[in-house]
Amino acid sequence: MINFKQYIASKLDLPISVDEVANLIVPTADETKGDYSLPCFRFAKELRCAPQAIASNLANQLAQDNYIDRAEAVNGYLNVFVKKSATVVDIIDEINSQGDSYGKSTIGAGKTVCIDYSSVNIAKSLHIGHLGTTAIGNSLYKLYQNLGYNVVGINHLGDYGTQFGKMIVAYTLWGDDDVIAKGGAKALQDIYVKYHVEAEKDPTLDDQARQWFVKIEKGDAEATRLFNYFKQITLDDVNKTYKRLNVTFDSWNGESFYNDKMDRPLQMLRDAGIVTESQGAQVVDLEAYNMPPCLLVKSDGSSLYATRDLAAALYRKETYNFDKCLYVVAYQQALHFKQLFKVLEMAGFDWAKDMVHVSYGMVSLEEGAMSTRKGNTVFLEDVIERAVAKSYEIICNKNPNLPNKQQIAEQVGVGAVIFSAVENARIKDITFTFDRVLSFEGETAPYLQYTHARCNSIINKAGVGALAKISPNVDALDNAETLSLAKLLGNFNQIVLDAATKYEPSILAKYLIDVAQAFNRFYIAHRVIGEDAATTKARIGVVTATKTVLANGLNLLGIQAPDQM
Ligand code: ARG
Numbered sequence: 001m002i003n004f005k006q007y008i009a010s011k012l013d014l015p016i017s018v019d020e021v022a023n024l025i026v027p028t029a030d031e032t033k034g035d036y037s038l039p040c041f042r043f044a045k046e047l048r049c050a051p052q053a054i055a056s057n058l059a060n061q062l063a064q065d066n067y068i069d070r071a072e073a074v075n076g077y078l079n080v081f082v083k084k085s086a087t088v089v090d091i092i093d094e095i096n097s098q099g100d101s102y103g104k105s106t107i108g109a110g111k112t113v114c115i116d117y118s119s120v121n122i123a124k125s126l127h128i129g130h131l132g133t134t135a136i137g138n139s140l141y142k143l144y145q146n147l148g149y150n151v152v153g154i155n156h157l158g159d160y161g162t163q164f165g166k167m168i169v170a171y172t173l174w175g176d177d178d179v180i181a182k183g184g185a186k187a188l189q190d191i192y193v194k195y196h197v198e199a200e201k202d203p204t205l206d207d208q209a210r211q212w213f214v215k216i217e218k219g220d221a222e223a224t225r226l227f228n229y230f231k232q233i234t235l236d237d238v239n240k241t242y243k244r245l246n247v248t249f250d251s252w253n254g255e256s257f258y259n260d261k262m263d264r265p266l267q268m269l270r271d272a273g274i275v276t277e278s279q280g281a282q283v284v285d286l287e288a289y290n291m292p293p294c295l296l297v298k299s300d301g302s303s304l305y306a307t308r309d310l311a312a313a314l315y316r317k318e319t320y321n322f323d324k325c326l327y328v329v330a331y332q333q334a335l336h337f338k339q340l341f342k343v344l345e346m347a348g349f350d351w352a353k354d355m356v357h358v359s360y361g362m363v364s365l366e367e368g369a370m371s372t373r374k375g376n377t378v379f380l381e382d383v384i385e386r387a388v389a390k391s392y393e394i395i396c397n398k399n400p401n402l403p404n405k406q407q408i409a410e411q412v413g414v415g416a417v418i419f420s421a422v423e424n425a426r427i428k429d430i431t432f433t434f435d436r437v438l439s440f441e442g443e444t445a446p447y448l449q450y451t452h453a454r455c456n457s458i459i460n461k462a463g464v465g466a467l468a469k470i471s472p473n474v475d476a477l478d479n480a481e482t483l484s485l486a487k488l489l490g491n492f493n494q495i496v497l498d499a500a501t502k503y504e505p506s507i508l509a510k511y512l513i514d515v516a517q518a519f520n521r522f523y524i525a526h527r528v529i530g531e532d533a534a535t536t537k538a539r540i541g542v543v544t545a546t547k548t549v550l551a552n553g554l555n556l557l558g559i560q561a562p563d564q565m
Contacts, residue, residue, distance in 0.1 A: 001094040001490060002087070004036055007067060008080055012038075012058050015046055031480065034072065034079035035087075035487075041076055051076030085478040088542065089470045091490040095545040097469075103496045103552045108149030114316050115141055115151060117328040118247065119254070121158030122234045123167050123192060125185035126241045126380040128432055129330070132360045134380075135421035137328040138247045138558045139505035140358070146556060147500055152320050156312060157254025159231055163192075165213030168226050169205055170195035184237035186379065188230060217302075241381050244414055246558060258311040262303055265314045266296060272347045284343045294339040309340050317351055324354050326503065331359035331427065358503040361429040363421075378432075380417075387437060388413030394440055399565065408562050412446050415559040419445035422505040422557055443513045445559050448550060451516040453565040454523075455547035462529050462540045476535035481525045482542060485518040489549050496556065505557055512553045519546045 009021035021038070028037045040051040040058070047054055055073035062071040062080065067090075069081040095102050117137020118130060126134070137153070144151045170191040180187045199205040215223035235252075242248065266282075269275050274284050280299030286292065296307045316325055327337060337357035344352035392409035395402060402408060420437040423444075424430065440446040470477075477483075491511070499507040528539040551561040 002067060002090045004067070004082060004087070008036055008038070008062070011062055011068075013061060014043060014058075028079060031484070033074070035082045035483075036080045038078040038080075039076065040078060083478075084480070084483040085474055085476075088477040088482050088486040089474065089538075091486045092541045092545045093469050095489055095492075095548055096541060099548060100552065102548055103492050103556070104146050104148070105493065105497070106148040107497075108144060108147040110150075111323040112150045112152065112320050113144045114154060114320055114322045114325040115144070115328065116154045116156050116326065117141075118242075118249070119154075119156040119158065119329070120234070120238050122164070123185060123188040123230045124234070125189060125377075126238050128363050128378040128380060128383060130380055131383075131417065131421045132330065132363060132426075132430075133328045134242075134245065134247055135418045135558060136358065136360055136426060136503075136505055137326075138245070139422055139508075139556060140326065140328065140500065140503060142556045142558060143496060143500040143505065143508070146496060149323075152251060152316075152322070153249045154251045154253065154316075155249040157231075157252055157256070159227075160255035160259070160308065162209065162213045164216055164227055164230070165209035165211070166195050166199075166206075167192055167230055168212040168216075168223065169208045171226060171230075173198075180233060184240075185234045186237070188233060189377070241384070244381075244384055244410070245418065246414075246560070253312070253315075255305070255308045258308045258315070261311045261315060262307050265310050266307070268314075269296070269310075269343065269347050274343070274346045284339075284346065286339060286342060289342055291335065291339055291342065294343050306336065306340060306343075309336075310343065313340065313344060313355065314349075317349070322351075322354065324356060326356050326358050328358045328360070330362060332362075333357070334359055356503065358426070360426040361424075363430045363432050383432075383434075383437075384414060384417055386434060387417050390434075391416070391446070395565065402564060408565060411560040411562050412449055412565065415445035415449055415554070418557065418559050419448075419509065423509045425506050426504060445554070445557075446565075448512050448516050448554060449559070449561055450565050451519055452547055452550040452554065452561045453563060455519070455543050455550065456563045458523075458528055458543050459540060459547065462536055464533075464537050464540050470538045470541040471534070474534060474538040476526070476531070476538045477542070479526065481518075481522040482539075485515070485522045485542065485546065488515050488518050489545050492549050492553070499556075508553055508556060512550060512557075515546065515549055515553070519543075 003022075005022040005025040006018065008025060009018045012021060014021055024042075025036050025038045028034045038055075038058070040054040043049075043054050044051050049057075052073060052075065055076055055078040058078045059071040059073045062068055064070065066086050067083055069083045071081070072079045115137055117140075118126075118134040120126060120130065141151050141153050167188065171188075174191045174194060183190070195205065212223055216227055266275070269284065275282050275296070276285055277283075278293065281295055282297040283293040283295050286294060294306055295304055296310070297303060313325065316322060329337070334357060337355075341352050341355045341357075344355065388409050391413040392405060395405050395409055395412070416437050420430070420432070440450070488511075495508055495511045499505055522542065526539060528543060529536060531539070554561045
């Protein structure tokens with residue numbers, strides 16, 4: 001693909017190198033003022049000439065050719081208009097020659113990224129609060145993989161803690177295996193909720209729970225059996241939802257995996273001289289960093305969430321030798337990760353700088369926040385189910401003869417739910433409303449999927465066969481709508497890189513909306529089918545490239561792109 005900044009720079013006679021000139025050239029915001037612009041003020045001193053005179057001298061150096069249409073000097077700027085059709089052909093041919101690989105790169109080759117995401121707790125089903133971490137984490141997984149990184153997806157299971165003592169008490173009192181077999185993790189959650197109601201009236205339940213927890217810790221056979229049973233029920237349950245979302249993990253090592261792996265990292269911290277005693281507990285004092293102390297061992301000798309994360313960080317470094325370790329976790333845990341990373345740094349682990357808390361905002365319902373204990377949870381599975389049912393209805397109305405309606409409805413409904421979690425900058429809080437998520441108009445996944453399917457149907461209707469290269473200087477492409485669309489399509493690589501390096505899939509989501517809108521403007525303004533053969537062929541090239549970018553982009557968000565809708 002032509003690099004216009006380099007191309008223009010190479011035609012200009014200036015006292016600095018072509019690369020330096022290229023770096024000074026910027027895309028013009030206002031298309032009526034050209035496509036690229038070079039400010040000439042900084043040359044004035046050296047050339048002993050007014051910026052405007054330099055600009056007009058440079059304008060004269062740019063003769064019309066295959067790529068350049070004309071140049072103008074305005075207020076000390078050199079404004080360059082590129083030849084629309086040549087530019088379009090250049091970009092479109094490149095995209096169409098790369099196809100499915102367009103947007104891929106190898107900049108991550110030989111490097112590893114660990115991504116901790118979704119990380120569910122045992123005896124709970126996935127709820128709407130898990131949507132952010134699951135969708136953002138999954139998209140980052142795909143983005144990094146697409147850049148050639150080796151990616152390790154980790155579901156750091158919450159499978160350790162006093163709550164499992166409570167679960168066992170609840171189960172022995174009210175557990176029914178048949179109900180649990182049918183209801184899965186939700187049935188476990190029901191008796192867990194009941195436990196909290198009953199424990200308010202009968203505090204002896206908490207004593208029993210403590211005893212059971214001690215038994216779990218000591219490896220008592222019955223306690224272990226029950227714990228493993230809860231774990232299996234939960235994993236079977238969440239895996240159904242992950243399957244619908246097309247989300248996978250490479251490791252399920254959670255908190256309990258580190259039961260026997262905490263001594264060594266703790267000793268390393270002691271050796272580094274950063275562990276102090278405070279009321280019988282072992283802590284790392286972080287006052288110098290304006291943070292509360294990081295509690296690592298309680299006075300009764302038990303470990304904490306932070307101790308397990310400490311062990312997990314070391315384990316990940318030693319096992320995967322990551323270049324980056326990302327934690328996609330809600331911003332409520334910001335302090336926890338700041339403390340963890342600081343402690344690792346104080347212990348002398350230089351890789352502490354490679355740990356990143358990728359935080360994101362809260363999802364709340366219109367009625368208010370959710371609390372699992374109170375039992376008004378909105379399960380992710382139910383949200384997906386409703387989204388799919390509604391998509392099915394819409395498809396039946398719009399396109400009753402579509403084959404595989406159920407399958408397409410699944411792709412559309414799931415896509416709409418995922419998109420709702422990646423469309424906004426991560427840090428934003430989201431108020432979840434079904435209407436917004438399921439809206440088929442506006443800036444939604446169904447809109448992107450529909451535009452993609454439309455591209456596909458245009459291509460099929462045109463029947464121009466396998467797409468050879470567009471011949472250069474096709475007048476049919478010499479217009480503003482086509483050029484804007486092509487320029488956007490040509491930015492895809494940069495967008496993918498930005499989204500990954502800023503851990504921000506929303507950059508890609510917003511870009512795809514821009515692409516779909518630019519495509520629709522192009523399609524309204526220019527007939528593709530029914531023109532002369534050369535025009536149709538050239539425009540089909542543009543439609544094909546658009547389809548490629550939408551499909552590859554949706555895929556990187558974890559959203560499917562059906563060919564028909
Ligand atoms: N299970 C935790 C929760 O639900 C999230 C775990 C995040 N990962 C980690 N390594 N701490 O809040």
